[in-house]
Amino acid sequence: MNSVEILVPDLPESVSDATVATWYKKVGESVNRDEILVDIETDKVILEVPASIKGILEKILEQEGATVTSRQVLGFLKEENSNSQKITKVESNKFNLTSPQSPNVAVENDSASKLSPAIRRLILENNVDVSKIKGTGIGGRIIREDIDNYLIKKIDDSKNTLKTTSIPEVEQTIIVRNEQRVPMTRLRKRLAERLLDVKNSTAMLTTFNEVNMKSIIDIRKHYGDIFEKRHGVRLGFMSFYIKAVLEGLKRFPEINASIDGDDIVYHNYFDISIAVSTPRGLVTPVLNDVDTFSMADIEKKVKELALKGRDGKLTVEELTGGNFTITNGGVFGSLMSTPIINPPQSAILGIHVIKDRPVAIDKQIVIMPMMYLALSYDHRLIDGRESVGYLMLVKDILEDPARIILDI
The missing domain is CATH 3.30.559.10 (Chloramphenicol acetyltransferase-like domain)
Structure with missing residues (x-):
């Protein structure tokens, strides 16, 4: 199968370089001809880079945030054929299967992949068991409110436990503070x-x-x-x-x-x-x-x-x-x-x-x-x-x- 280069478009004369803004496809995903693969951001405008062929995104060389120049190679497209489609379907089925011994493995892996960096940090700081949280975000994604509700419920449960064992009630306050650092466009x-x-x-x-x-x-x-x-x-x-x-x-x-x-x-x-x-x-x-x-x-x-x-x-x-x-x-x-x-x-x-x-x-x-x-x-x-x-x-x-x- 032939691989085709994904190139940065010709930049205007007044623009020396650009930034990779957003990849719309992941490696291994199918792409239709003329479908937008990636946005390239310059000082003035955003340039769209479409797929030149129908195929599969084989490789990404420049990740989001990377600085690129005119006609630089961003990645490679692989021309799609029937064999690659069969392989993709078999692999997809393999990862979607769940056995009786581990019914939640696929679900847990999928949820973990949807965690944002901020949520991951919040989970680590508060020692949260992700398997006990049901995400309420889009597509079952775990959001900050889910973590907050889990921590509040955890505190209430601990208070109830202390009361039943005749131990004086202990006030606990967990302050969850979150920051997000985003590079300037x-x-x-x-x-x-x-x-x-x-x-x-x-x-x-x-x-x-x-x-x-x-x-x-x-x-x-x-x-x-x-x-x-x-x-x-x-x-x-x-x-x-x-x-x-x-x-x-x-x-x-x-x-x-x-x-x-x-x-x-x-x-x-x-x-x-x-x-x-x-x-x-x-x-x-x-x-x-x-x-x-x-x-x-x-x-x-x-x-x-x-x-x-x-x-x-x-x-x-x-x-x-x-x-x-x-x-x-x-x-x-x-x-x-x-x-x-x-x-x-x-x-x-x-x-x-x-x-x-x-x-x-x-x-x-x-x-x-x-x-x-x-x-x-x-x-x-x-x-x-x-x-x-x-x-x-x-x-x-x-x-x-x-x-x-x-x-x-």
């Missing part, structure tokens, strides 16, 4: 490095303002259903934010610029990054040439990028570039924050939760849906005049969206 590690670099290499400052969101809320209520029927996507807030940000970048080119050594690079195009929270950490996919987008195009693209980020399907190209970033902490309920610049960009806009608050309008106190804006910027490049002027323009456009149509 490459994305989280890279994110930590970049955040520290920003803190140490920029003169970051944040300026604030607040926006009355009533006009945009009224537009969404009035035209939301028509917009969705026409374009097949909901009219959200993000398209308004991006349009306002875009107008600001056109009128304040310093906000759209970056520092490269001793030079200032002014970008004559508008690529806006959108901060997206994913299970693996924060990523910033990019909307390229956003000045060519309609409101509907923006909503569709933002939705697409958010779903890809959630599922870990973003490509390197979708995460590369960007001249300015928008981060929306309001989706998590954040009232106010000081966002950190996404290097090599020079500014980032933080938008927050919309709250009804009393405000003074025409010398009258009224309740309005208000939202705080926060613009963090690199003071080496952007002065107070540009930063405050930019934020005021974004505020004015959001409070009166008709300014976008009239270009005023």
